[in-house]
Amino acid sequence: MKRKALSAAVLAASLVGLSACSSDSAESGSDSVETVTIGSVHPLSGSLAGVGGLMNDGAKMAVEDINAAGGIESLGGAQLELLDGDSQGEAQVGQSEAQRLISGGAVALVGTYQSDVTQNVASVAERSKVPFVIDVAVDDKILEQGYKNTFRIQPDASSMGQAGAQALVAMGEETGEPIDSAAYIHIEGAFGDSVFAAFKEEAEKQGITITKEITYSGSNFSDATTQVSEALAGNPDIIAVTGYYPDNLLVAKAVGSMANDTKAVFGIASGAFDDTSFPAAAGDAGTEVLSANYHYSATSDRAADIRARFEEKYGKPMETASMLSYQAVEVIAEGLEESGSDDPEELRDAIAGLSLEDPLLAFDGPIQFGEDGQNENATVIVMQVLDGKVEQVFPQQFATAELVFPAGSGN
């Protein structure tokens, strides 16, 4: 009942005038739109606390930047406020945190890094009719539910697998080193399986043979020697890898310790290979490792400025995940700007119709969402570890350094 009355009020008010409507629609008791609350759900404790903290900081910094630049103009310079939620890496906790944030007045949510948590938060957002912008969560299934209130900025798992295979073929052609075969090592579960399935389909279409698929358990993995020796047994051109940070680091180290004729280690949606701490942790084994992933745009001045200020403020390098959280808050702010209202349903419509130029990620074009809520221009680019740093090498328009392929040919 309350919601119906609310919608009526919004409708009436929007006919009459602009800013007046917002004060009527402020459900959570604030008397005028001075602040608009955004909820952020990330794993701030538990095993993913490191990246979760970075993402929360990224969202916080976006809010501060937007406020410093005058807030939301169409709402009379309303200031943004970020409410933190800690999912602890658990789907149930994430769900109750999302509920708490919405009842605390959040008109939009960002989150959550993990696919299972994201799925639960998306269902809460759908029920409460509050827009939810996913910063990081890869599983295709999340948007297959037909949700109207959930949007995703990053590419999904299957499109990353597919784009990874395409990039591999394109790089092979460009360097005159065609790739005929690949062994694939990936983590068990929806993430690894779906990236692999999409890669396999595309790669086989392009004439690449998958010599071997090797899976490992994410929860109990402290040595990759056996998996890598099995992958190398088929003598593949490429070892493709999908997984998270600690396990992919082990894979890279194991490949580095074995004599082999592969042309490169090629991460697809790998949590390690384009992380800023990877080159130092992997040492020699990390040299010239390739990684196809979504990535902050190293060629964008705006992204460079944000990263520099982030590092100064928090003393840590701003990883891509954190940049995505920043971007997600920008998407919500732009939606508020467009709708001129802090009503969640109007905000949802504005976000659905958005076309946000100058994304902070290396994407094909502006951020705009399709019917299912997926950013249509999300894509992956290829990074490579060169001189102890992660550089963007492919495609040319995003390159910050020259691709070395096959790996080892640059020395």
Added chain:
Amino acid sequence: MAITEAPAAPAADKRNPLTAGGTRITLIIGGIAVVGLALVYLLGDREPALITQYLVSGLLLGGVYALVSLGLTLIFGVLGIVNFAQGAMLTLSMYLVYVLQSSLGLNLYVAVVLTIPLLFGFGWLVQSMLLNRLTEDASHDRPLLVTLGLSLLIVNVLLMIFGGRPKSVDAPVSGSIEILGALADTQRIIAFGGAVLVAAALTLVLRKTSMGLAIRAVAANGTGASLVGVNVRRVYAMTFGLGAASVAVAGGLITPFTTLVPTAGEQFTTLAFVIVVLGGLGSIPGALVGGLFIGVLQTVGSLYLPGSGSLILVFGIFVLILFLRPQGLFGAKQ
């Protein structure tokens, strides 16, 4: 001479489970392992070179498992405390090594040696200040809950201080050597050696020193030991300290090949409990043999059942062994 056996019940196995060798069971397990491996080589339908690689990797992984389980079995065997903080203490020792190395610029293995007394002190304090107050009424749930709380405390304090971003240490040795055509990582070989050394040192301490005698006496019969003048609380603290010191060696030696995050140690906890129960509660040789056994089983098993499949095999065999021998491989008959 002075090392009299614990006043055991007449019909029971007369040896103390802490150090009992169990030649027969060792032979049986060894025999089963050899037969199993021979079957894999002959009928396994896999390349021999690959099997050898899996075997060597499995043994080295088993060394890591054994290292982690040794401290746990001591605390379990003497104090009867299920130490849920084992994984967190492992992580704590890894971070100590990291701090000693990165701030003082010490060699990794020097840092490991320095961590041992630090963790011993930590373990001593935990037992004497915290757990001794709870073990009086012979209730086992309260220490269990306290160690669970302790583990949460350690993990979150580490998270607060160091953040959750992955860290790594520089190892003075790296690379690998070839054993029978299979590749063996040097750092893992050192960890394997560490496991054998810790097991030998603990056995020696328990068998040859008066402190060891006191610990064995308390393990056999706490009340009896206190009647003949053993300071039980001190022995408890000493044992927890020794257990923690073993954990320090484990954490230190696995640091170079582990990504350092505040939850790094947790992945070993479940298997460490399995190994301790499999080897026999409180048995040092049991932890060593059990660790190696599980490591090889899991790794060679993954030739046929990749990923979590190999864990199904591990737990399946675990249940089977407990069915045939409920006291564990080296455990004394109840």
